[in-house]
Amino acid sequence: MSKTRTIKSIRGVHDILPTDSPSWQHFEKTFSSLLDSYGYSEIRMPIIESTELFKRSIGEVTDIVEKEMYTFTDRNESSLTLRPEGTAGCVRAGIQHGLLYNQQQRLWYNGPMFRRERPQKGRYRQFHQVGVETFGITGPDIDAELIAMTARLWQLLGLKNIELQLNSIGSNASRQAYKTVLVEYFTKHYDALDEDSQRRLSTNPMRILDSKNPQLAKLIATAPSILDHLDDDSQQHFDQLKNLLDAMEIQYTINTRLVRGLDYYSKTVFEWVTTELGSQGTVCGGGRYDGLVEQLGSKNTPACGFGMGIERVLDLMEAQGIVPKQNKPDFYLMMIGEGTLAKGMQLAEQIRQQIPNVKLITHCGEGSFKSQIKRADKSGAKIALIIDNKALENQQIIFNPLRDREQPQQTIAEDKLIAILLNQMV
Ligand code: ATP
Ligand code: MG
Numbered sequence: 001m002s003k004t005r006t007i008k009s010i011r012g013v014h015d016i017l018p019t020d021s022p023s024w025q026h027f028e029k030t031f032s033s034l035l036d037s038y039g040y041s042e043i044r045m046p047i048i049e050s051t052e053l054f055k056r057s058i059g060e061v062t063d064i065v066e067k068e069m070y071t072f073t074d075r076n077e078s079s080l081t082l083r084p085e086g087t088a089g090c091v092r093a094g095i096q097h098g099l100l101y102n103q104q105q106r107l108w109y110n111g112p113m114f115r116r117e118r119p120q121k122g123r124y125r126q127f128h129q130v131g132v133e134t135f136g137i138t139g140p141d142i143d144a145e146l147i148a149m150t151a152r153l154w155q156l157l158g159l160k161n162i163e164l165q166l167n168s169i170g171s172n173a174s175r176q177a178y179k180t181v182l183v184e185y186f187t188k189h190y191d192a193l194d195e196d197s198q199r200r201l202s203t204n205p206m207r208i209l210d211s212k213n214p215q216l217a218k219l220i221a222t223a224p225s226i227l228d229h230l231d232d233d234s235q236q237h238f239d240q241l242k243n244l245l246d247a248m249e250i251q252y253t254i255n256t257r258l259v260r261g262l263d264y265y266s267k268t269v270f271e272w273v274t275t276e277l278g279s280q281g282t283v284c285g286g287g288r289y290d291g292l293v294e295q296l297g298s299k300n301t302p303a304c305g306f307g308m309g310i311e312r313v314l315d316l317m318e319a320q321g322i323v324p325k326q327n328k329p330d331f332y333l334m335m336i337g338e339g340t341l342a343k344g345m346q347l348a349e350q351i352r353q354q355i356p357n358v359k360l361i362t363h364c365g366e367g368s369f370k371s372q373i374k375r376a377d378k379s380g381a382k383i384a385l386i387i388d389n390k391a392l393e394n395q396q397i398i399f400n401p402l403r404d405r406e407q408p409q410q411t412i413a414e415d416k417l418i419a420i421l422l423n424q425m426v
Contacts, residue, residue: 012117012125024316026324028110030156031130038149040106040132045089047112051079057088057292059263061204082114086131087264087289088293088296094135095298103297104136122280122312127252132286133305135293140237141267142304143288144244148347150272150306151250157313162283164251166242167258168267169206169226170234172291173387175266179205179230185223192219209257212279214395225256230289237267264289268304276319277312284308329359330425332381332402334372337389341366344387347397347417354418357426377402383424 009015016024033043051071058064070082083089086109094100094107110130117123132149134142147164154162169175181203186193193201197208197216209220230238245252252270260269269287277283286306293301317323331351335344348362361379363372369388376384386398395414401407412420 003104012119012123013200014124014126022324022326023317024310026311027157027313027317028130031110031153032108034149034153035132036109038106038145040108043090043093043107043109044111045083045086045093045109045115047083048080049083049089049092051081051087053092053257053296054081054084056090057296058085059204061200061207062263064115064262068117070114070116071342080279084115085113085262085307086111086129087133087262087292087307090131090133090305091292091296091303094133095293095296100135100293100298100301102136104134106132106134108132120280122277122309122315123383124311128306128310131305131307133303135301135303137304140241140244140268143237143241144248146286146304146306147245147250147270148248150308151248156273157317159313159316159320161320162316163253165255165258165271165273166245166252167226167255167269168230168238168260169265169269169287170230171266174226174229174231174234175206178224178226181224181229182206182208186219189219204263206259209259216353220257220294227254227256232242234267236367237282241268260285260287263294264292266290270306274316277315278311282309283312283316306352327359327382328380328382329361330382331358331360331421332376332379332384333360333362334364334369334384335366336369336372336386337392340387340389343392347387347414351418351421355422358421358425373400420424 013354051069054069055065060066064084069084072080074080090107090109094105099105108130111128112126113129114126116125119125126321132146134146151164170178183201186197186205186208190198190201193208194211194213194216197211200207208216209223211220231273242252258269258271259265265287267288267290270285271282272284273281274283284306286304288302288304293299293303333344333348335341345362348360351358351360361381363375373384382401382403384400384402386400388398391398391411396411397414397417399410399412399420401409
């Protein structure tokens, strides 16, 4: 053993190990085919962007920009940041490539995000989100479609016990009116606020409603409600959205304290929340952000989207005992004795060429019958295919069922092999 110290991954980031991959792949496949079925296209943005993008979009007075971003100075003195979320980069890319101007777009992405938070279950420094963003659609129909799509995802994954919380934070004008009464209310209770909230009272008072400090819960619960300050347009949008959800039989709870942690939202905001993951119970959050495209320098464009934490969804699947089927190999090819290796590898390629979606493992590293059959068994393969010297000489392959004891071992002529293996695939 070497005496050199080994190097470990840094705090709050994780390897996704081979035993975890089936769950990730199951989620990702389900998600991408769902999005495809709704007519959405995938977009892939860089992980690294200029810091200004996040400051201008997420907002200077938010947890993310104030304390969670991985920001560094590049060699040419420009300030760069590892993306903490996907919406800003998606809008940046949409503007840059002319995808948003006078058009409708329905986009989705999947990838790692970075936030310097205190690591705990369900909260990591590198985590993964799938996100969906739509542009150029004003009405609540698209808000409802996004919510219906997430409800369908839970159904496809077999997840239960996730509650939809819904709110409207209105237009800019309604928020201005609301902020005045909110500031009045919290000013009356200034001494009861924590330091963060006292600061936010002057910088971004609605953010106080998003506080996770349990000591503020009661004060926040009795604060004035945004829903009493919606202008007509926002009210109508919200009412229509609720009607559409009712029509699709999607249940929701109105949560007037739901404001979401980012600055760019307007009108609809929603979260899918579960009680089964402790305090990291929000698996998905989203809403409308009509002002953001203009804020980032293009023409005023309505937009609506959501982000979903993949780790939290997978944790919930685990908590609910949902285990995706392991994709076991169909065949394990053993080659025993002088001269069988070349034949075996050639045959393996032929099988892969002629049987679509076959999962075939070729034994590597030679070895005795005993050691090879042990590996074949451990691989989980249904059938071992064996070439030994005798089979090689007679142009045959030995077909050895590993799981089904009723099925006998057979010796098959090489020219019949593909037909017999194809039969095993159904
Ligand atoms: P939270 O209130 O839990 O901090 P957030 O409001 O900061 O969440 P968003 O920015 O809306 O989260 O991100 C969308 C989703 O991404 C969240 O609902 C959650 O599922 C997931 N998420 C956010 N931060 C983390 C993290 N640090 N680790 C793992 N998942 C996360
Ligand atoms: Mg957060």
